[in-house]
Amino acid sequence: MSLVPLIMAGGTGSRLWPLSRQLNPKQFRSLTGKRTMFQETLARLEGLEDADPIVICNEEHRFIVAEQLRQGPVESAAILLEPVGRNTAPAIALGALHAMTHGDDPVLMVMAADHRIADVEAFHAAIHTARPLAEAGELVTFGVVPTHAETGYGYIQRGEAVDGGGGYAVARFIEKPDAATAEAWLAGGEHYWNSGMFMFRAGRYLEELERLQPDMVAACRAALAEGERDMDFVRLARESFTTCPAESVDYAVMEHTRSVVVPLDAGWSDIGSWSALWEVNPKDADGNAVHGDVLTDASRNSLVHAEHRMVATLGIDDLVIVETKDAVLVAHKDRVQEVKRLVERLREAGRCEHLDHREVYRPWGCYDSIDAGERFQVKRITVKPGERLSVQMHHHRAEHWVVVSGTARVTNGDRSYLVSENESTFIPVGHIHSLENPGKIPLELVEVQSGSYLGEDDIVRLDDQYGRVPTTVEPSV
Numbered sequence: 001m002s003l004v005p006l007i008m009a010g011g012t013g014s015r016l017w018p019l020s021r022q023l024n025p026k027q028f029r030s031l032t033g034k035r036t037m038f039q040e041t042l043a044r045l046e047g048l049e050d051a052d053p054i055v056i057c058n059e060e061h062r063f064i065v066a067e068q069l070r071q072g073p074v075e076s077a078a079i080l081l082e083p084v085g086r087n088t089a090p091a092i093a094l095g096a097l098h099a100m101t102h103g104d105d106p107v108l109m110v111m112a113a114d115h116r117i118a119d120v121e122a123f124h125a126a127i128h129t130a131r132p133l134a135e136a137g138e139l140v141t142f143g144v145v146p147t148h149a150e151t152g153y154g155y156i157q158r159g160e161a162v163d164g165g166g167g168y169a170v171a172r173f174i175e176k177p178d179a180a181t182a183e184a185w186l187a188g189g190e191h192y193w194n195s196g197m198f199m200f201r202a203g204r205y206l207e208e209l210e211r212l213q214p215d216m217v218a219a220c221r222a223a224l225a226e227g228e229r230d231m232d233f234v235r236l237a238r239e240s241f242t243t244c245p246a247e248s249v250d251y252a253v254m255e256h257t258r259s260v261v262v263p264l265d266a267g268w269s270d271i272g273s274w275s276a277l278w279e280v281n282p283k284d285a286d287g288n289a290v291h292g293d294v295l296t297d298a299s300r301n302s303l304v305h306a307e308h309r310m311v312a313t314l315g316i317d318d319l320v321i322v323e324t325k326d327a328v329l330v331a332h333k334d335r336v337q338e339v340k341r342l343v344e345r346l347r348e349a350g351r352c353e354h355l356d357h358r359e360v361y362r363p364w365g366c367y368d369s370i371d372a373g374e375r376f377q378v379k380r381i382t383v384k385p386g387e388r389l390s391v392q393m394h395h396h397r398a399e400h401w402v403v404v405s406g407t408a409r410v411t412n413g414d415r416s417y418l419v420s421e422n423e424s425t426f427i428p429v430g431h432i433h434s435l436e437n438p439g440k441i442p443l444e445l446v447e448v449q450s451g452s453y454l455g456e457d458d459i460v461r462l463d464d465q466y467g468r469v470p471t472t473v474e475p476s477v
Contacts, residue, residue, distance in 0.1 A: 001135050001201070002050035002106040006095040007077075009038055009057040009065060009113035010085055014340040014354070015273045018327035019305065023356040027114035028064045031271055032280060038065070038113040042074040044120045048127060051106065053077040054095045055113075058085065062233055063363040063466070081230075083238040088196070089252035090244045093209055093220040096202035098234065107134045108205065110198040110249075116280055118267025129166035130199045130262045138260045139208065139253070140167065140199040143192025145265040149182035152272065152337065154194040154250070156261050167260040173250055192261060195268060198249065205253070213252050219244035230467045274320040274329075274336040278303040292323075303333070325358040325368075363466045364389055365442070376450045381435075383408075383443040388436035390464035397451030397458060399427040401435070406443035409436040432462060 013026030020026035027038045035043065045053065053074060057065050059081040069077055080094055092110055099106050109127060117123045130140045143156040154175055158168035173194065177185065185191035210217045219240055226237035269280050281289035281303070288296050292306030299313040305322045313321065320336055322329040331339065346354040359368040364387035371378040383389070383406075391411065401408070402424040409418055410425050411434040418438075419425050427433045429451060437443035 002104065003048065003131065004051045004099050004106040004108055005045050005049050005053040006092065006099070006108045006110045007041055007053055007055045007113050008088060008091050008110070009055055009061065010082065010091065011114065013114065014343040015337060016271070016277070017339055017343050017354065018322055018324045018329050021356050022354055023060055024064065024361070026271065028061070028068060031277060032116055036068055037116070037271070039068055039071070039073065041111060041113050041115065044117060044123060046073065048109070048124060054080065054098055056080045056082060056091045056095055059083050059235070064361060066232055067361070067363070078234060079232055080234045081236060083236055083241055086241065086244045086246040088249045089209065089213065089247045090216055090220055092205060092249055093217060094224060094236070096206050097220060097224050099202045105201050105203040107131060108200060108202050112196055112270070114271060115195070116267070116269045116271055120266070122266035123264065126262055126264045126266065127199070133162070133164055133167050133260055133262070134199040134201060136164070137201065137204050138162070138167070139204065139257065140260045140262055141170065141254060142195045142197040142264045143261040144195045144268045145263050146186050146191070146193050149179060149186045150193060151176055151179055151182050155185060156192045156194050158190050158192065158261050162260055167262045170259045170261050173255050192263060194250070195264060208253050208257050212256055213245065213247065216245050216247065216252065274303055274322065274331070274339070275333045278320070278333065301333070327353050363387070372454070375452065376448060377454050379447045379449070381445050381447055383435065383437040385437055385440050385442065388465060389434055391432060391434040391462045393430060393432045393460050393462070394458050395430065396453035397449045398429045400448040400450070401425050401427070402446045404444040404446060406437060406441050407439045408443055408445060409438045
């Protein structure tokens with residue numbers, strides 16, 4: 001019976017703003033090493049998986065997932081695109097249905113893309129313990145052996161040991177406790193943190209979900225059957241999936257059926273807040289965890305994360321300071337769970353800093369919004385060799401392109417021509433245009449937009465090699 005990893009890569013990680021954004025959330029960022037959290041999740045599968053992983057992500061993250069898969073360490077994976085978020089129970093159902101497409105009933109190793117596991121060997125050992133239980137038909141969850149009295153996690157209370165060794169019947173799932181209760185559970189040794197990782201046969205999970213949530217299974221079946229393949233992606237049918245109830249796997253299944261917990265003592269963290277990141281990162285003699293160009297003086301027990309400029313601190317204690325190109329967060333470590341309130345205020349104010357970074361990644365490369373004014377906007381654009389932006393036009397703005405390095409092939413109305421380093425071209429309002437890098441090195445150019453309206457909804461997309469739907473409201477490049 002094969003083992004298929006099922007990686008849930010949805011979510012926005014709003015408590016890690018401003019580094020985590022809606023269109024580029026924490027699982028696709030490098031937080032504890034050179035690789036992103038998603039890539040670290042893939043890397044720890046080495047030596048375990050019997051088949052390509054299945055990745056479930058939001059439709060808007062599809063190109064980030066594809067690019068990070070291309071960079072390794074996993075060569076290929078099935079990518080299922082959710083048109084809307086419906087929580088973990090439907091996501092796992094989709095993965096189970098996809099895994100059984102050819103009549104197989106593999107064991108699914110369900111994990112989130114944004115967890116940190118320091119001891120990979122211990123993680124593998126827990127999986128080897130759980131696998132025969134799952135093959136025998138058990139619904140297995142992994143309970144993290146607590147290292148401190150944590151009030152931010154749900155808990156699992158274990159019951160009697162099950163036959164086969166290493167697992168325990170789940171006595172109950174418990175919501176986040178108060179501090180006194182968490183202290184008592186830590187001392188007792190019978191309670192584990194709920195990791196949100198599971199192992200079971202695909203058919204066994206669907207059997208229980210069908211019994212408990214038949215409407216959910218029906219919606220997932222329809223969304224998958226009516227969906228379509230788009231390049232490397234499986235695009236679910238929006239209308240069918242939108243009717244699917246939204247529920248977590250705990251509430252939909254695990255709390256209402258027999259399940260088994262396997263202890264996991266592997267340095268696990270969900271990096272759910274800036275204080276959690278401070279806890280797992282190396283610290284200097286004063287207890288400071290720093291990243292980037294940081295200078296500290298008389299500062300203690302703080303996290304300072306600098307992305308693009310030097311950050312200096314003097315006389316601070318227990319603070320979190322995070323600098324990005326377009327936003328800076330300063331918060332007390334005791335209040336970082338409330339950062340998502342700031343994100344909600346940004347959303348309510350109609351701002352864009354919660355959506356994406358100033359530097360935005362696309363399948364063809366990336367762009368950085370350098371400057372903007374009332375009637376102009378300046379971007380630095382990088383196009384990878386052999387890639388091309390969509391064929392498009394704008395009703396209200398003109399664009400002036402200056403090539404900094406590389407060579408551009410430009411479509412401008414009915415003309416097609418090359419623009420080399422230190423040369424420029426002008427795209428008038430209303431002209432159909434496109435930009436391509438025909439060379440062997442990255443194409444770097446500066447784009448100056450000018451006009452009466454510079455909003456990103458002034459776009460008519462006519463053709464696109466990446467399968468993006470024409471006239472979709474997307475950034476113009």
